[in-house]
Amino acid sequence: MSRFASFREFYPFYLGEHRHRVSRRLHFIGSCGVLLLVAAALWRGQPSLLLGALACGYGFAWVGHFFFEKNRPATFRHPFYSFIGDWVMFADILRGRVPW
Template identity: 60%
Template sequence: MSDQRAFRNFAEFYPYYLEEHQNVICRRLHFAGSLLVLLVGIGAILSGNVLWLLALPVIGYGFAWIGHFQFEKNRPATFKHPLYSLMGDWVMFRDMLIGRIRF
């Protein structure tokens, strides 16, 4: 499936998103990045040091992009579908937490 495809909604996009995350190490890196984003975000708010919020995109995308370029060997969906990709990150994170997706 090409990442040039137009998706009408997130429900159409998510199966494609999962196809782009078949490598377990890539999924683990996504999970680690998402978890760190949550922890650093909460820490920044609780500490009052909101400058840490600037690090969130670097943390989240850094882990994910290493997973794609080094292990999955594909281009992150973020480049063509940024909003759906961000939504997919959090839905996949939830699906891994509840055991729907192995990681």
């Protein structure tokens, strides 16, 4: 299923699929929404908010891919590495390693 032997091999590909600044920003905003919704679900004891977190994260990311990147999200081909890539890119944006 995967042509990547490790996440270390996958991540440069992942970043290449996120060249458009608006797409990266949408991913970042979606990830912030995920964190807030997961926190709210835990704080309020409402697990149904986790569905909102899922919709928020993927919704913002997919808008970035379909309308700005004009590519297919890596989630469809590499779901595990893509999930990790979202959070590594989020952290790299916070650290200034990936341009906002």
